[in-house]
Amino acid sequence: ALVSTGWGSESFGLQIMDAVDAGVLLAGATYTVTLSAGTASGAQGGCSFSFMVGLPPSGGTCALVQASGFALQTDIRVQCKTWSTDALPLSYSFGFAPAGGEVNWMPRSFKSTGSFRLQSGSYNASTRVYDSDGMWATAPSGAVLVSDPVLADGQTVEGAIGGAAEYMDGLGQDSGMTMVAGSVAAGLYDDTCAAEGTCGGRRRLLASSAAYRMRVRRLLLAKI
Structure with a gap:
């Protein structure tokens, strides 16, 4: 059946996977695009392609190890197989969504296993598996529960944050450092509010999150 797109531009673009996700196109099906054009004087023309x-x-599966x-x-x-x-x-993009939040997707890589360090909280893990044509499948990978850090004598939260930044830098996970920076700031803010009954501990929040962001900047700048 011929369906009009209502497209009035001289160019036509369509993101295939968005259309598949919306149910507009079916994976594995063949479609024909027909262009009809006309001028003010009444001349008409057209073309088509499939x-x-x-x-x-x-x-395959992508499951939490x-x-x-x-x-x-x-x-x-998270490990993907078969x-x-x-x-x-x-290629693979790993993502984590905090409870009630949006998924933070990592950039794609050819590694089928992803390893990350997260701020305390509950998360849902997902993975997108891409082929070379840009088609992808999304696989829910399971629920993640991260508890508060266990600090050794003399160790500080700032030290744990810095250690996590250096660890992810060693793995080449620049995007992971950026993702955790946001969750660290949010987590410190929530923890301070819960512990004190107010949000008056903003100085500690700002100092800790700023220290983490500064560590991230130094690690990233060292690579340039």
Whole structure:
């Protein structure tokens, strides 16, 4: 059936995966795009072309290997296995959503296992598996529970934050450092409010989160 898009521009663009997710296009189906054009004088013309919507990666799982631990100390790990596609190679984007929040997606990499250190809280882990054509499948990876850090004698929260930043830097996880910076700030703010009954401890919050951000900046600048 011919369906009008209502497109009035001289160019036409469509994000295939957005259309598949919205149910507008079906994966594996072939579609024909027909262009009809006309001038003010009544001259008409047109053209058409066909394209096939590829099938996203399938048949695999992405599961938590380590689903709980201590904030900024335990490696939370997700491992993907047995994914297949006709458009190799595969790449992976790991994401974590705090309770009631949006997913923070890491940039894609060819590593099928991701390892991260998170601020205390509850998270839902997800993974997107991409093929070389840009098609992707989203796999829920499970629930994550991260407890408050266990500090040794003389160790501070700031020290744990700095250690986590250096650890992720050693793994090349620049985006991970950026993601945790936000959750650290939010977590310190919430912890201060809960402990004191007010949010009067903002100086400690600002000092801790600023120290973390400064450590992140130094590590990133050292790579330039």
